[in-house]
Amino acid sequence: MQLARVIGTVVASQKHPKFEGAKLLLVQPTTVDDQPRGVPLLAVDSVGAGVHEKVLIVIEGRAAGEALGRKGAPVDAAVIGIVDQVDVTE
Amino acid sequence: MQLAKVIGDVVVTRKDENLTGVTLLVLQPIAADGGSVGRTLVAVDAVGAGVGEIVFFVRGKEASFPFYPTEVPADAGIVGIVDHWDLG
Numbered sequence: 001m002q003l004a005r006v007i008g009t010v011v012a013s014q015k016h017p018k019f020e021g022a023k024l025l026l027v028q029p030t031t032v033d034d035q036p037r038g039v040p041l042l043a044v045d046s047v048g049a050g051v052h053e054k055v056l057i058v059i060e061g062r063a064a065g066e067a068l069g070r071k072g073a074p075v076d077a078a079v080i081g082i083v084d085q086v087d088v089t090e
Numbered sequence: 091m092q093l094a095k096v097i098g099d100v101v102v103t104r105k106d107e108n109l110t111g112v113t114l115l116v117l118q119p120i121a122a123d124g125g126s127v128g129r130t131l132v133a134v135d136a137v138g139a140g141v142g143e144i145v146f147f148v149r150g151k152e153a154s155f156p157f158y159p160t161e162v163p164a165d166a167g168i169v170g171i172v173d174h175w176d177l178g
Contacts, residue, residue, distance in 0.1 A: 007122055008177040010093070012146065015170030016136055016156050024146070026093075026122055026175060040122045042091035042146050051178025061152040074136065074155040074169045076148045077091055 003083065004029045004057045006049050010042055018073035025049060025079060027057055032088050043077040044068050056081035091146045093172065094119045096139050100132055108162050115139060115168065117147060122177055133166035144172040 008026035012019070023045040029037045034054070041059070046067040049055050058064055059077045067078035098116035102109070113135040121127040136156035139145045145168045147153075153167030154160075 006178070008175055010146065010175040011173045012170040013173055014137055018155075019170060024091075024170075026177070028122075039092070039119070039127050042093060061148075061150050065152070072155050072158060074148045074152045074167060075091065076150050076152050 001056050001058050001080070002029050003032060003086065004041075004043075004055050004079075005034070005036075006051050006053050006055055006079070007040060008051060016074055018068075018070050018075075019044070022068060027055065027077075027079065029057070030054075032086055041077050043079050044075050045079045047079055047082055049079050049082050054083040054086075055079045056083055091148050091169070092119050093122075093144060093146055093175070094133075095126075096141050096143050096145055096168075097130065098141060106163050108157075108160050109134075109164075112157065112162055112164075115141070117145070117166070117168070120144070122175070131166055133168050134162060134164040135168045137168055137171055139168050139171050146170045146172060
C-alpha cells in the first residue's frame, strides 16, 4: 500500500460496466513526509474520500477489485482508507 | 489506472488468436495538468475509444477482464472515456 493525496475527481460516462456507480479519484502518491512521488493515478474510492485528503491506496488488481466489492472488475488501484496520522520514528 | 490521450492505433495481422477482433490503440499517459508524462504504450480497448479522446486505462492482467472468458494477452487496457476531470 502507499500513501497518497487526493487531488481531483474524474467523470467518465462511457466506461466498463463494472465501474457503474464507482467514484474515481485522481490521487498523487506521496512519501511519508507528504512530498509528491511519481505520477498521479486514478483510483476507485471505497471509503468516501474527498479532495485534499490524505489516503491509503492499493496499487494491485486483486486488492483493488476487492475494495470495489466486484469480482472481475478491470481495476488496478483503489483508495482503501483515509489517513488520520502517520508517525515515523526513524 | 491512469489518464491518457489516444494518439493512434495499431494494426497487427499476425497475432495471438485471442487478440482477434480486439482494437489496439496507442496511448500517451498524461498528468493531472494534461501534459504528457512517461512513455507511450499500446493498450487493448474495451469501451470503443477513438483517436484524440482522453481515456483511463488499467495496467496488469486486469486489462483482459473485460474480454472474459477470452484470455486476451494484454498488460494494458482502456476501461473508460473521460468526460472531464476536476482538480481540487
